[in-house]
Amino acid sequence: MFLPNNIMVTGGAGFIGSNFIHYLFNNPDFQGRVINVDSLTYAGNLENLTEIAASVGEKRYFFEKADICDGELMEALFKKYEVDAVIHFAAESHVDRSIYGPQEFIRTNIMGTFALLEASRKSWAGRKDVLFHYVSTDEVYGSLGETGYFYEDTSFDPRSPYSASKASAEHLVKSYFHTYGLPVTVSNCSNNYGPYHFPEKLIPLMVANAMEAKPLPIYGDGKNVRDWLYVEDHCTAISAIVNRGVRGEVYNIGGESEKNNLEVVHTICEVLEELYPLKDNPVVKEVSPGLGAYEELVTFVKDRPGHDRRYAVNCDKIKKELGWSPGTDFPSGLRKTIQWYIDNPGWVENIRSGEYKKWLEKNYDSR
Ligand code: NAD
Ligand code: TYD
Numbered sequence: 001m002f003l004p005n006n007i008m009v010t011g012g013a014g015f016i017g018s019n020f021i022h023y024l025f026n027n028p029d030f031q032g033r034v035i036n037v038d039s040l041t042y043a044g045n046l047e048n049l050t051e052i053a054a055s056v057g058e059k060r061y062f063f064e065k066a067d068i069c070d071g072e073l074m075e076a077l078f079k080k081y082e083v084d085a086v087i088h089f090a091a092e093s094h095v096d097r098s099i100y101g102p103q104e105f106i107r108t109n110i111m112g113t114f115a116l117l118e119a120s121r122k123s124w125a126g127r128k129d130v131l132f133h134y135v136s137t138d139e140v141y142g143s144l145g146e147t148g149y150f151y152e153d154t155s156f157d158p159r160s161p162y163s164a165s166k167a168s169a170e171h172l173v174k175s176y177f178h179t180y181g182l183p184v185t186v187s188n189c190s191n192n193y194g195p196y197h198f199p200e201k202l203i204p205l206m207v208a209n210a211m212e213a214k215p216l217p218i219y220g221d222g223k224n225v226r227d228w229l230y231v232e233d234h235c236t237a238i239s240a241i242v243n244r245g246v247r248g249e250v251y252n253i254g255g256e257s258e259k260n261n262l263e264v265v266h267t268i269c270e271v272l273e274e275l276y277p278l279k280d281n282p283v284v285k286e287v288s289p290g291l292g293a294y295e296e297l298v299t300f301v302k303d304r305p306g307h308d309r310r311y312a313v314n315c316d317k318i319k320k321e322l323g324w325s326p327g328t329d330f331p332s333g334l335r336k337t338i339q340w341y342i343d344n345p346g347w348v349e350n351i352r353s354g355e356y357k358k359w360l361e362k363n364y365d366s367r
Helices: 015-026 046-056 071-081 095-100 103-124 161-180 202-211 231-244 261-275 282-287 316-322 330-343 345-352 355-363
Strands: 006-010 033-038 061-065 085-088 131-137 184-189 191-193 216-219 225-230 250-253 258-260 298-301
Touching: 006 015, 006 071, 015 033, 015 046, 015 231, 033 071, 046 061, 071 103, 085 103, 085 231, 095 103, 095 161, 103 131, 103 161, 131 161, 131 231, 161 184, 184 231, 191 202, 191 231, 191 330, 202 216, 202 261, 202 330, 202 345, 216 261, 225 231, 225 261, 225 330, 231 250, 231 316, 250 316, 258 261, 261 298, 261 330, 330 345, 345 355
Parallel strands: 006 033, 006 085, 033 061, 085 131, 131 184, 184 250, 191 225, 216 298
Antiparallel strands: 225 258
C-alpha cells in the first residue's frame, strides 16, 4: 500500500520527476492522485508524460504550471488538492549552468524550497500524517579523493553554486523538522541516468552526440568518478522512504556503480556500436562517412571550474533499515537507456531544435 493519497510532485515534468510519476502509476499499490507542479523551464517537458495524461486521465493526474517560489499559489494548490505529501524534485539541476548563471539556482533551489516549506507548514498546521520529502544530492557532501565514501553524517562541503544551493535548501528542510515538527525526510542520491534524461548531462549528451556524429566533450582528463544510479531504482528508494522512512531522517541512495567518465563514454560507444552500428547510422553516413568508430568522436576539452573529483555514497542505512537495494547494474541500465534514446529520436530532436539550441550556441561557443 502506498500511503499518501494526494501527492504533489514538484518538477514532475523533469527527468527524475517524470520517471517517478510513471513509477507511481505503474505501481498497483498506488491508488492516489498526483499533482504535478512544474513551471516548465527549459528542462521541463510535458512530452515525458504524454502516456500518463492519456492513460490515467483527469481523475488521478493533474498538471499545474506553477512556480514553486510563489508561496500563495502553493498554499492554494495544497488546499485545492488536499495535498498530504510533497515529493520535492523541482530545481535547477545542472552544475555547468550554475557556473554560468547561479542566480536562478538561488531563487528556485533555495527560495522555492523555502516557499514550499512555508506552504506545507501553514497548510498542514501540525498534522503528523503528512510528509515533505526533499530530493537532495550527494554533491552537498563535497568531493572525495580516491578512497572513502559519503555517509549520512558526513559534513557538508559543497563546491559549486548548484550543490551549495541544494545544501542550503536541505538545511532549511531539516530546520523545519526540528523547529516546527514538520514531518520531513531527505534523500541524497548519486548521479541518475535513464529515459527522459535531458541531453545536457553526461550520459544522454554523449549518446545523442554520438548518434549524430558530433564530438563527445570530455572535461579535463576524464578521470572524474561518479556513482551511477538507474532512475527507476531511485524511484523505488523514494517510495521506500515515503512509506517506511523515519521522519526527520536522511537516507543516502547510490547505484554502487562507480565509473570514471572515460569508462562511461567508452562503454556508451561500445553499446551503441552493437545496438546502432555506424554502418546503419544514416547521419554518420551523411556527415562523417569516414568515421571508423564512435570512440573517435571523443574530444578532450577545458576542465569544468571547481570540478569535483569523485562522488561515492555509502547506502548501507537504506539497505539495512528499509530493505532497499539498487536492482539494476550499470551495464544493463546503460543498455536500456541507450535503447530508449535510439527508439525516441524525436524526443531529443524536439529539445535540441528549440530554446536549448540557442542557449548552447550562446554559452558553449568557446569550448
Ligand atoms: P531536471 O532539471 O530534469 O528537472 C527539473 C524540473 O524542475 C523541470 O521540469 C523544471 O521545469 C522544474 N522547475 C525548475 N524550476 C522550477 C520552479 N521555480 N518552479 C517549478 N518547477 C520548476 O532535474 P532532475 O535531474 O530531474 O533532478 C530532480 C531533482 O533531483 C533535483 O532536485 C536535483 O537536484 C535532484 N538530483 C538529481 C540528480 C541527477 O542525477 N539528475 C542527482 C541527485 C539529485
Ligand atoms: P553531469 O552529468 O553534468 O553531472 P554532475 O556534474 O552533476 O556529476 O557530469 C557528470 C560528469 O561528466 C562530471 O564529472 C562532468 C563530466 N562531463 C564531461 O566530461 N563532459 C560533459 O559534456 C558533461 C556534461 C559532463
